[in-house]
Amino acid sequence: MSIYLPIAEISVNILVLVLMGGAVGFLSGLFGVGGGFLITPLLIFYNIPPSVAVATGANQVIASSFSGMLAHLKRGTVDVKLGLFLLAGGVIGAFIGTQVFRILREQGQLDLVVSLLYVVFLGIIGGLMLTESLKALRRSRGGKKVPMRRAGEHNWVHGLPLKMRFRQSRIFVSIIPVIGLGLFVGFLSAIMGVGGGFIMVPAMIYLLKVPTNVVIGTSLFQIVFTSAFTTVSHAVTNQTVDIVLAVTLMAGGVAGAQYGALVGQKLRGEQLRALLALLVLLVGLRLGFDLVVTPDDLFSVATGGA
């Protein structure tokens, strides 16, 4: 059963899209990640133009993050004040990112830059996760309990000026790294179509020393609003948001996420993380391979603004 995507301007199989959304949703529920960094490369593999894959990815991220954010708001594990400062940076970053996206697209270098960024980020994150989870696996096999890293020691971030107290997170920190972090993640959101949780969460824990119980909720809070801004920004600047594609992915994604979360509760964390790391590395490798292998046709034609 095929469906025509009005913005991507191609006909695709609707079942493949729903399954793709469902599979990524399942993974995101399983591992507690947004899934944006998997959906965008998958769409590119499925011949969706990268410009549409990225902008639509940002749109799709809203749905998966929004339901998560609601749950955290209910539990009271969102630091709204911290979230708003992150968001302020995020909006600026997303705005800059959208403009850079437009310029790259006009220059014909967008596809390359998107692929390169994915190869680099997927490589780093996959590599770090794999080594970390393998270490944890080895340690737990030795019978010792895996110690969680304690947040608390101060680092260079705490020497910066413009400090502010964030009650919910019980931290007293300069707003410079907070806004900077938001800006960086907002920029990536616009260029890569990701929520950015994979950077936001570790950065909040290790740099800002935010207690782990509020990290996920606050990160989701900022992701929802930054992705919303990114989506509108892309729609206005680049007209590359495909609503039909987004809704199809979301439908699969939201359902998949619920089952993923159920399964996730029964499986062991370290093994799961090792699996996800392998998957992330694999996707990165495939993208990298496409950059290196000689293309069938060296020429490409773009019409009008595209």
Add this chain to the structure above:
Amino acid sequence: MIRLVALLIWLLAPGIALAQSNVPDVIGPQPKIQIGLSTDTIFITSDFTGAVLTVFGAVTNTSGSPEATDSAYTIAVTLEGPREKAVVRKKSRVFGIWVNTHSEELKNVPLSYSIATSSRIGGPAGNTVLTDLGIGVEAIAAGTLQKEAELADFVEALRRQRIESGLYTQNDDAVQFLSGPLFRASLSLPAEIPVGLHVVEAFMFANGKLIDQVSLPLRIAKSDWEQTISRAARNNSLIYGLLAVILAVVTGWLGRIVFKRD
């Protein structure tokens, strides 16, 4: 004078035209070509997989017998899509990675182009005659080449890709004389035919010379909801973006209600 003879356009069906003809009884001095379309707009749906567009026409004011018309004249009928600039980029290897390193902008290139001729090109109206007049796939962007010959690779790539995707087609012997001065031209409408204002043009040649030409506008429009969406994305981009966000929020919220897990 002679009125238009058969003005019918046939989509998807290789139908037979019921020509309501007014037989010429006055022989004019100069032969003329006439074509007609039954509609000025074709609506296609997004599951459109391509079709054959049949254009009917007639050669009028001929002095010879009806049987002689076929052999005396060469007809070419074209359907040209909207013209837009095209950017052709070429990749080359930079530090082991394939990067778009060269790009050339070709102005005013038709997005689609279909030509049907009545006899093999190379006959009375030879290939060069056509190209010189700007007719035929070979003539597309040829003007650019005359100025800058080094663009040949880029122009060639543009034509090749559009021929491969069916946007540019050339069909010899696709104009057939039915009886006497009546003819039928079959043009291909590719699946990915661009929407917008197209032009149907007919050219008549005798002894390798262009004698007459005529053109008619033809609008191609998509009529369904997908088209509404893409139009909204272009014309009301802010509202479109906000709607995309609301849809995502509602989907996320519904997901939470349907699969309540906390």
